[in-house]
Amino acid sequence: MSITEIIRRKRDGGELSEAEIAAVVDGAASGSVADYQLSAFLMAVYFAGMTPGETALLTMAMARSGAVLDLSGTGALKVDKHSTGGVGDKVSLILAPIVASCGIAVPMISGRGLGHTGGTVDKLESIPGFRAMLSLEEVERQVAELGIAMAAQTEELAPADRRLYALRDVTATVESLPLITASILSKKFAENLDALVMDVKCGPAAFMRSETDARALAASIAEVAGANGLPCRTLITTMDAPLGRRIGNWHEVCESVRVLRGEEEPPLLMEVTLALAGEAIEAGGAAAPGEGAVRAREAIANGSAWQTFIRMVERQGGDVATLERAEEPPATLVVRSERPGWVAAIDSLRLGLLSIGLGAGRRAMNEAVAPEAGIVVHAHLGQEVRPGDPICSVVDRRGGGAIDPRAFRACFTVSDAPPLPPAMILQALR
Ligand code: URA
Numbered sequence: 001m002s003i004t005e006i007i008r009r010k011r012d013g014g015e016l017s018e019a020e021i022a023a024v025v026d027g028a029a030s031g032s033v034a035d036y037q038l039s040a041f042l043m044a045v046y047f048a049g050m051t052p053g054e055t056a057l058l059t060m061a062m063a064r065s066g067a068v069l070d071l072s073g074t075g076a077l078k079v080d081k082h083s084t085g086g087v088g089d090k091v092s093l094i095l096a097p098i099v100a101s102c103g104i105a106v107p108m109i110s111g112r113g114l115g116h117t118g119g120t121v122d123k124l125e126s127i128p129g130f131r132a133m134l135s136l137e138e139v140e141r142q143v144a145e146l147g148i149a150m151a152a153q154t155e156e157l158a159p160a161d162r163r164l165y166a167l168r169d170v171t172a173t174v175e176s177l178p179l180i181t182a183s184i185l186s187k188k189f190a191e192n193l194d195a196l197v198m199d200v201k202c203g204p205a206a207f208m209r210s211e212t213d214a215r216a217l218a219a220s221i222a223e224v225a226g227a228n229g230l231p232c233r234t235l236i237t238t239m240d241a242p243l244g245r246r247i248g249n250w251h252e253v254c255e256s257v258r259v260l261r262g263e264e265e266p267p268l269l270m271e272v273t274l275a276l277a278g279e280a281i282e283a284g285g286a287a288a289p290g291e292g293a294v295r296a297r298e299a300i301a302n303g304s305a306w307q308t309f310i311r312m313v314e315r316q317g318g319d320v321a322t323l324e325r326a327e328e329p330p331a332t333l334v335v336r337s338e339r340p341g342w343v344a345a346i347d348s349l350r351l352g353l354l355s356i357g358l359g360a361g362r363r364a365m366n367e368a369v370a371p372e373a374g375i376v377v378h379a380h381l382g383q384e385v386r387p388g389d390p391i392c393s394v395v396d397r398r399g400g401g402a403i404d405p406r407a408f409r410a411c412f413t414v415s416d417a418p419p420l421p422p423a424m425i426l427q428a429l430r
Helices: 004-009 017-029 035-047 051-061 092-101 118-123 138-148 159-170 176-189 211-227 249-260 267-283 292-301 304-315 320-325 348-358 405-409
Strands: 079-083 106-109 147-152 196-201 232-238 333-336 341-347 373-375 390-397 412-416 424-430
Touching: 004 035, 004 292, 017 035, 017 051, 017 159, 017 333, 035 159, 035 176, 051 159, 051 176, 051 211, 079 092, 079 106, 079 267, 092 106, 092 147, 092 249, 092 267, 092 292, 106 118, 106 138, 106 176, 106 232, 118 147, 138 147, 138 304, 147 159, 147 304, 147 348, 147 390, 159 176, 159 341, 196 211, 196 267, 211 232, 211 424, 232 267, 232 390, 249 320, 249 373, 267 292, 292 304, 304 320, 304 412, 333 405, 348 373, 348 390, 348 405, 390 405
Parallel strands: 079 196, 106 147, 196 232
Antiparallel strands: 232 424, 333 390, 341 412, 373 390
């Protein structure tokens, strides 16, 4: 089957057959189709879209492109949560140990940074020594013994997605409903879950900007998951201001540590995390309907979530002493407000893109990220500021001193009146 012909058919708006989709996916997994052809295929899908039937075929072909986790060694229900990607979105780091500490097995396979959004694996790897590249056997054993593993996709697990994901990141083909659906669900089917909780992000800093697009993505994920036997609960959440006060891998780990220890409660981050954790806890049978979020809060308050996180980091080789200190590097630059008022909007998309320039994300496929690069937001949404007040600090590891404070200041809109607090949970689909 000619790959060029398949690309042409998709480019011209045709509907691909199961065999044609399988040819692309098999070629991505085996390496027999070149990067340039896969990139052209992705761009064709980006523009021409896919029918729900094609999306389901793509998802299942990608899920079957590698091995599937055997979690029969764990007696608990297996639940995972996945997000479509946000800025400062460290929910997984906090949620996974909360849910596992409630007796639910969490085999979390995550991605690296994608476009302007961060990735859980890059964040975890900023902990010195932490090994996210676990073999399937290691994930299986760790989940059976500890109830939790947070790992990167190995060669064995949905390898077609691994390759396509990395190409999408650098070819501006992330924001595609069928590609996001297939990417996320292929990994989740390979995890062999009992239930999935999805966070579909919506807003200027999400891949789905409008609520209509976010609903369409949520429906697409629910349809493909449900049709293939995976119960899925979805929250559509606002991705406007950064979640929490930190953007950048090590900074986000430090913030998560403080949340897990109950030392900080950044309001937008807490609202989204507790809602999603609550769904996962209910789906895993550890709380009655409507009581999951309360159970999640208890897991922070009684220290069990933090202890679970420490045990997991230790087991995966991470330096627990450094984690416990949670020390952030000194700022390269402090950006200050030039006018008085209230922070009425924060352009998280631009902040996410600026953080890549600092070293927190990739500009090319195999570029290394700098764990310490990032942005600390001092002036959160709704905060009053005076001229000279710090609005954010920047830790640069790539810009080489050429950082322009105006670019960062422009991300913060300071108005004469305080804004209304944003609605974070827009819809729940169960
Ligand atoms: N997360 C994924 O795993 N894939 C996407 O396409 C977007 C978010």
